[in-house]
Amino acid sequence: MWTDLNRPPLDVSALRRALVRHPGGDPKAFWSRLDVVTETGSTNADLLARAKEPDYARSVLIAEYQTGGRGRHARTWVSAPRALVTLSAVLDMPGIDLTDLGWLPLLSGIAVVDALNDVAGVETELKWPNDVLIEDRKVAGILTEVASTEPVPTVVVGIGLNVTLTREELPVPTATSLALENAGVTDRTVLVRAMLRALAERWRQWQSADWKVDELAAAYRERCGTLGRLVRAELPGDRELVGIATDVDRQGRVVIKPKSESPVAVSAGDVTHLRVV
Known part of the structure; x- marks a missing residue:
């Protein structure tokens, strides 16, 4: 009831x-x-x-x-x-x-x-x-x-x-x-x-x-608000990646460009939107 x-x-x-x-x-x-x-x-x-x-x-x-x-x-x-x-x-x-x-x-x-x-x-x-x-x-x-x-x-x-x-x-x-x-x-x-x-x-x-x-x-x-944002990705193995989310590729992976490093395609992990201060 x-x-x-x-x-x-x-x-x-x-x-x-x-x-x-x-x-x-x-x-x-x-x-x-x-x-x-x-x-x-x-x-x-x-x-x-x-x-x-x-x-x-x-x-x-x-x-x-x-x-x-x-x-x-x-x-x-x-x-x-x-x-x-x-x-x-x-x-x-x-x-x-x-x-x-x-x-x-x-x-x-x-x-x-x-x-x-x-x-x-x-x-x-x-x-x-x-x-x-x-x-x-x-x-x-x-x-x-x-x-x-x-x-x-x-x-x-x-x-x-x-x-x-x-x-x-x-x-x-x-x-x-x-x-x-x-x-x-x-x-x-x-x-x-x-x-x-x-x-x-x-x-x-x-x-x-x-x-x-x-x-x-x-x-x-x-429809993806992650693109263009500064993000932190918590990856398997207690690894962390911080950078700008630049793309979602043909495999559905989010591509993150860390500062002064090559882009990384992430297929699994928690992503947090960060504020630029």
């Missing part, structure tokens, strides 16, 4: 009508199944455990309350009930080269940024690789995990979006929420619909014979 009128539950029926394939439904519907649970530990973990179920590919799981969400590098976080969008979606990638799977987190970030900019009326940008920021404050994060590579590469995309969190509820001071940024829309049903449609559209583009990595890289660069 929910009692907070400012945080109503998701309209599951409306989401299924708009997004899930069914006879007589929208011919453009992309997703095979959409479920909403009241509470779970991690939607990503739940979907990874369902890999052999029917309708697994293109299935979606959303939690109204997530107690053990996982971010990059296995960091955990807890969501407030019905104050966030916490969803995971399964994407099958027929015909993709496994070496290109690293682009999927970046593609997902493009979809989330476009959906929020179009529907919520906020100006968001990406911090490499796939944190979504509003004026350098994190409003959403994305975690992708490979579910299987055979017979078809299949990936779980997890999205966590802060919607109505108050300042006191933020996990860290550098985070924010749509409500705190005076977004035009904080209806989670509308936001879920927009993000899943944008993710499906980007999937279709990637699968298109006309879609090229160069186009994807260009679309990512347009």
Whole structure:
């Protein structure tokens, strides 16, 4: 039972009508199944455990309350009930080269940024690789995990979006929420619909014979607020790299130019935007 009128539950029926394939439904519907649970530990973990179920590919799981969400590098976080969008979606990638799977987190970030900019009326940008920021404050994060590579590469995309969190509820001071940024829309049903449609559209583009990595890289660069910034990259092995982020290359790596040194392409690591003083 929910009692907070400012945080109503998701309209599951409306989401299924708009997004899930069914006879007589929208011919453009992309997703095979959409479920909403009241509470779970991690939607990503739940979907990874369902890999052999029917309708697994293109299935979606959303939690109204997530107690053990996982971010990059296995960091955990807890969501407030019905104050966030916490969803995971399964994407099958027929015909993709496994070496290109690293682009999927970046593609997902493009979809989330476009959906929020179009529907919520906020100006968001990406911090490499796939944190979504509003004026350098994190409003959403994305975690992708490979579910299987055979017979078809299949990936779980997890999205966590802060919607109505108050300042006191933020996990860290550098985070924010749509409500705190005076977004035009904080209806989670509308936001879920927009993000899943944008993710499906980007999937279709990637699968298109006309879609090229160069186009994807260009679309990512347009939305990436890391480029041109002084950054610090914390690399595996307790190494650190400080310099100007100059590019995102065709492999999806961020290229950092340290002072008086050659550029370095970084494929994994935490990146922090630094202020020039």
